[in-house]
Amino acid sequence: MKRKITLKDIARELDVSISTVSKALKNSEEIGRDTKERIQAFAKLYNYKPNNIAISLKNKRTKNIGVIIPDIVHHFFTTVFRGIEKYANEKGYNVIVCVSDESFDKEVINMEMLANGSIDGFIMALSAETQKRNDFNHLKEVTEQGIPLVLFDRVTDEVVCDKVIINDEQAAYDAVKKLIDSGRKRIALFTTENYLGVSSKRADGYFSALKAHKIEIDENLVLQLPFQFENEDKSEAFFKSRSFDAVLCVNEIFAVRAMRMAQSMGKRIPQDLSIIGFTDGILSKLSSPSLTAVAQHGIRMGEIAAKMLIEKVESDREQENFRTEIIQATIIERESTIH
Amino acid sequence: MKRKITLKDIARELDVSISTVSKALKNSEEIGRDTKERIQAFAKLYNYKPNNIAISLKNKRTKNIGVIIPDIVHHFFTTVFRGIEKYANEKGYNVIVCVSDESFDKEVINMEMLANGSIDGFIMALSAETQKRNDFNHLKEVTEQGIPLVLFDRVTDEVVCDKVIINDEQAAYDAVKKLIDSGRKRIALFTTENYLGVSSKRADGYFSALKAHKIEIDENLVLQLPFQFENEDKSEAFFKSRSFDAVLCVNEIFAVRAMRMAQSMGKRIPQDLSIIGFTDGILSKLSSPSLTAVAQHGIRMGEIAAKMLIEKVESDREQENFRTEIIQATIIERESTIH
DNA sequence: TATCAACACGAAACCGATTTCGTATCGGTG
DNA sequence: CACCGATACGAAATCGGTTTCGTGTTGATA
Secondary structure, three states: OOOOHHHHHHHHHHOOOOOHHHHHHOOOOOHHHHHHHHHHHHHHHOOOOOOOOHHHHHHHOOOOEEEEEOOOOOOHHHHHHHHHHHHHHHHHOOOEEOOOOOOOOOOHHHHHHHHHOOOEEEEEEEOHHHHHOHHHHHHHHHHHOOOOEEEEEEOOOOOOOOOEEEHHHHHHHHHHHHHHHOOOOEEEEEHHHHHOOOOHHHHHHHHHHHHHHOOOHHHHHHEEEEOOOOOOOHHHHHHHOOOOEEEOOOHHHHHHHHHHHHOOOOOOOOOEEEEEEEEEOHHHHHHHOOOOOOOOHHHHHHHHHHHHHHHHHHHOOOOOOOOOEEEEEEEEEEOOOOO | OOOOHHHHHHHHHOOOOOHHHHHHHHHOOEEEEEEHHHHHHHHOOOOOOOHHHHHHHHOOOOOOOEEEEOOOOOHHHHHHHHHHHHHHHHHHOOEEEEEEEEEEEEEHHHHHHHHOOOOOOEEHHHHHHHHHHHOOOOHHHHHHOOOEEEEEEEOOOHHHHHHEEEOOOOOOOOHHHHHOOOOOOEEEEEEEEOOOOOHHHHHHHHHHHHOOOOOOOOOHHHHHOOOOOOOHHHHHHHHOOOOOEEEEEEOOOHHHHHHHHHHHHOOOOOOOEEEEEOOOOHHHHOOOOOOEEEEEHHHHHHHHHHHHHHHHOOOOOOOOOOOOEEOOOOOEEOOOOOO
């Protein structure tokens, strides 16, 4: 086994000083022609590569980005991650991922693990629990230490930093408008419990679209489902006791389950019931019928987040100008709606 | 903004030496009672945390694991990743992810980026291109440097290292047997082009199950689909020109598409056509009808891979005993088969 | 009172790089 | 021949820790 070779090894072997080797390998003008060539040839021969850790220590730059997301087996988050990783890699950065598992404590622990020199900056989406507790001290500590932070999707006004979000309210508005325009009058909303985070924005859009089109709001047409939607009783009861001709779902899982439930009760989609879901993932494309969906453009979101972060990381001067980028969601029409 | 405080800062402030501070914070017996208390109190007050990079440099241990996977927007890989991350985090390790995007070059570049000190070991699944080229020098270089490596799912015999796989052949055999036992006689196989990697194992299982049950093998019942299966012509033609009463698909996407195609041609599932797919992902659970699937137990696979890697990393002595762990796949019966 | 171990702490090397600054050698110039 | 600037290289500090070894002080013992 050949261990990694260091500057010191090369210096010893060629009988020059470490500094000479270092300079020679950076092609410094300070070093003579033949000395440089000798050193460079030797280094190539032994496949010398500088030790990243040593460079990080010296530069106080790790070229690592920390990403903390609530879940990794999740279409939207992985899509965003894909964008982050893509952009970061192009810029020579590596990405360290931690999963908070929707837990406040894990989020805190993960941030602390990474904040002690392992990374140059954070990109994250808040865990559900963090949003509920409304406790953001761990984020504030990090920003106070001067570590750049970019929040995406699940953000908060409590922390001053860069943010990337989609215009959830507008997207929901547009989706409902599309349903109304196609002749639907009784439009249900399937959302998460407590209107958590982005769901509340989407609900706002739903309500305001109804208002704007003079459709009476019926709270009975709003169904709140748990994250872990294992039992179908709640939605089955909902289907049996309400009459409605369209549903807006805050994610594609709810949408597909709604479709299944409707079909099992003999309803045809989209003739009897139109459905639109957020998250244009693999389910939307491959369900039958395929699902009209609100595309959140995760890749772009990730790229933008990474771009914002790396800009901050690489600008030495302390910046105080924080931006919030808003990405326009778009509706992808498929078979679950009439058009 | 409060910058991070270092040992040197504490030493200067309390008028002791750096070594004393270091020892005091590790609660060394060498340091006097009150000195220790003074230092510890001061450190707590100013929220001292040792710099990971410095420790890494000194210890030659980063407590980082490098994971390289072909794709991240992918149910199976993220599931495995989930297991890796879970186990690694418990052991105090962070995970650096790189996506090879099924490209050989990216795989090489990513490995080189990480192999220069950033990580203590690798966990990876080979990219499709790497498997095709059959070129594993980048892996060999890494292992020759003494960096532990664990391959999972997409592995190769060419590289000597720890591996974690599922018994693809057996699983395919069992799936086909199940179809046969339920009365099916003409069983098709939908696989990837060139029987890439694990697909060939699954095909082997498919063929040997047919043989074992005296069912004549009909090469016309094997359909090879491209990774990017955008056009449906090939499978539509297949459906129109062949008659078959069951399909084994090497992934759930093929399975769902097969279901759609069959349904659009008026076939009922499972009465007219049984379908089993590999990858027990979200599609399998939520498609209609839901899909009988071969569960690959990604989480366990990830945990085992991480466990194997960390054991190697933490055992200082050079080990030469490499294991291949085989995970038993299980069939999850749902609505797309008769039972 | 001289000796010695125990105690408490500091100096310095080290991990592997970068970078500043100092200096020996050389050729050219007055 | 003395002086000077350019050339080519080395010594040492630095990043922020850990760890080995040395040492001054103290109290106990012979």
